[in-house]
Amino acid sequence: MKHIAESTVRRLSLYLRFLEEFDARAQATVSSGELARLGGTTSAQVRKDLSFFGSFGKRGLGYAVKALIESIREILGLDHPWPTVIVGAGKIGAALAQHRGFAARGFTVVGIYDADPAKVGTPLDRLTVRADSDLERDIARLKPRIAVLCVPVGVAQPMADRLVKAGIKAILNFAPVPLAVPGSVTLRTVDMATELEILAFTLTNTP
Amino acid sequence: MKHIAESTVRRLSLYLRFLEEFDARAQATVSSGELARLGGTTSAQVRKDLSFFGSFGKRGLGYAVKALIESIREILGLDHPWPTVIVGAGKIGAALAQHRGFAARGFTVVGIYDADPAKVGTPLDRLTVRADSDLERDIARLKPRIAVLCVPVGVAQPMADRLVKAGIKAILNFAPVPLAVPGSVTLRTVDMATELEILAFTLTNTP
DNA sequence: GGTAGTTTGTGAAGGATTTCACAAGCCCAC
DNA sequence: GTGGGCTTGTGAAATCCTTCACAAACTACC
Numbered sequence: 457m458k459h460i461a462e463s464t465v466r467r468l469s470l471y472l473r474f475l476e477e478f479d480a481r482a483q484a485t486v487s488s489g490e491l492a493r494l495g496g497t498t499s500a501q502v503r504k505d506l507s508f509f510g511s512f513g514k515r516g517l518g519y520a521v522k523a524l525i526e527s528i529r530e531i532l533g534l535d536h537p538w539p540t541v542i543v544g545a546g547k548i549g550a551a552l553a554q555h556r557g558f559a560a561r562g563f564t565v566v567g568i569y570d571a572d573p574a575k576v577g578t579p580l581d582r583l584t585v586r587a588d589s590d591l592e593r594d595i596a597r598l599k600p601r602i603a604v605l606c607v608p609v610g611v612a613q614p615m616a617d618r619l620v621k622a623g624i625k626a627i628l629n630f631a632p633v634p635l636a637v638p639g640s641v642t643l644r645t646v647d648m649a650t651e652l653e654i655l656a657f658t659l660t661n662t663p
Numbered sequence: 664m665k666h667i668a669e670s671t672v673r674r675l676s677l678y679l680r681f682l683e684e685f686d687a688r689a690q691a692t693v694s695s696g697e698l699a700r701l702g703g704t705t706s707a708q709v710r711k712d713l714s715f716f717g718s719f720g721k722r723g724l725g726y727a728v729k730a731l732i733e734s735i736r737e738i739l740g741l742d743h744p745w746p747t748v749i750v751g752a753g754k755i756g757a758a759l760a761q762h763r764g765f766a767a768r769g770f771t772v773v774g775i776y777d778a779d780p781a782k783v784g785t786p787l788d789r790l791t792v793r794a795d796s797d798l799e800r801d802i803a804r805l806k807p808r809i810a811v812l813c814v815p816v817g818v819a820q821p822m823a824d825r826l827v828k829a830g831i832k833a834i835l836n837f838a839p840v841p842l843a844v845p846g847s848v849t850l851r852t853v854d855m856a857t858e859l860e861i862l863a864f865t866l867t868n869t870p
Numbered sequence: 871g872g873t874a875g876t877t878t879g880t881g882a883a884g885g886a887t888t889t890c891a892c893a894a895g896c897c898c899a900c
Numbered sequence: 901g902t903g904g905g906c907t908t909g910t911g912a913a914a915t916c917c918t919t920c921a922c923a924a925a926c927t928a929c930c
Binding site: 654 | 664667669672673675676677680701702703738739740741745747753754755757758759761762764765767768769770808809811832833835839840841849851853854855856857858859860861862863864865866867868869
């Protein structure tokens with residue numbers, strides 16, 4: 457398949473949110489213009505984004521909300537659950553483990569791990585923090601393909617290496633350090649400080 | 664000034680990290696190639712990024728680490744502190760309030776607020792959760808220009824409106840909903856579920 | 871002082887993404 | 901069934917971002 461820009465995928469995720477809201481309000485169809493207005497983009501952009509994957513609308517009418525939800529779910533791979541592990545049960549890891557939004561989208565947290573014996577055993581929602589030495593066994597058993605990495609900077613790279621070796625195929629990294637992973641593994645780093653710095657830059661450079 | 668792409672600013676933030684590491688190891692100069700390798704980009708990109716703001720290197724030699732750190736700090740606006748408020752003392756808000764990386768970059772959290780009386784008074788590091796009714800007075804007094812918004816989806820928009828009215832100029836939004844703010848206010852939304860969905864898409868669409 | 875070896879800064883080229891603009895298709899009313 | 905009013909899907913144009921490639925400038929060493 458042709459390469460799809462990340463910005464396109466990000467917008468599809470956003471459209472999906474809006475569509476679910478429309479569905480909740482029992483609106484049956486929606487136009488590219490409506491989705492665009494909500495998403496802060498243009499109707500042409502919405503149509504182009506969808507057109508990479510097929511033809512989902514009806515001219516003159518717009519898109520059937522329920523059908524488009526199904527289609528986008530399938531495009532994003534959300535038509536089946538994604539067992540996920542969280543590594544690091546510090547403040548951020550624990551917060552994410554209890555985060556509603558993940559489960560709602562099919563990212564089932566099947567385990568949260570920490571190297572600190574003091575944290576092991578802590579209950580978090582329906583989970584209990586487990587020892588990081590259990591990671592390999594649990595990954596082999598529960599077959600999560602995604603890991604959310606919330607460990608301190610110093611141990612992020614070795615832990616990423618362990619996860620890759622254990623069979624993890626995608627890592628969402630919250631440690632403020634760029635990680636090296638093999639090409640067969642997908643990596644995304646979310647760095648809160650960088651986001652604030654972008655804000656600071658904008659404030660500094662706009663009159 | 665000419666418009667600068669967000670990707671450029673994001674990379675500058677990254678270069679700054681590397682430069683600080685080089686400085687900690689007492690390396691005095693660095694080439695665009697070294698920065699590029701660490702950052703997963705090309706040396707031409709590094710030089711182009713910097714060239715938007717001036718000419719910082721010496722041909723044949725590279726960049727003086729300490730001087731470039733100073734220059735990038737100034738470009739990003741990190742040469743002075745940024746008082747910041749966190750709104751919402753739930754799991755994510757509390758985690759961010761205690762996050763080391765913010766203070767390290769000059770984002771001083773001057774207050775954390777919540778509407779839930781049960782949370783008000785909770786100590787977090789050197790701060791105590793305050794009532795959200797204190798927001799307007801505190802913003803007027805402490806003059807933060809940046810707010811980190813960690814409230815539930817349902818109240819995110821009204822709270823953003825309040826913050827804007829109170830004088831906040833930039834919002835980092837963790838609520839999974841796009842907010843409307845006036846053009847004079849900068850907004851960034853970080854949506855964890857979207858990040859996971861991008862991973863899911865990649866896993867689904869790579870052989 | 872001159873030469874070899876680096877590395878920067880930057881126009882120009884190339885590639886990617888967004889926007890434009892319009893034909894084609896659909897519904898509804900009559 | 902025909903016309904009017906919408907809305908999609910999509911090539912083409914425009915814009916934005918990255919990579920290329922090379923002259924200019926510096927150090928080191930003889």
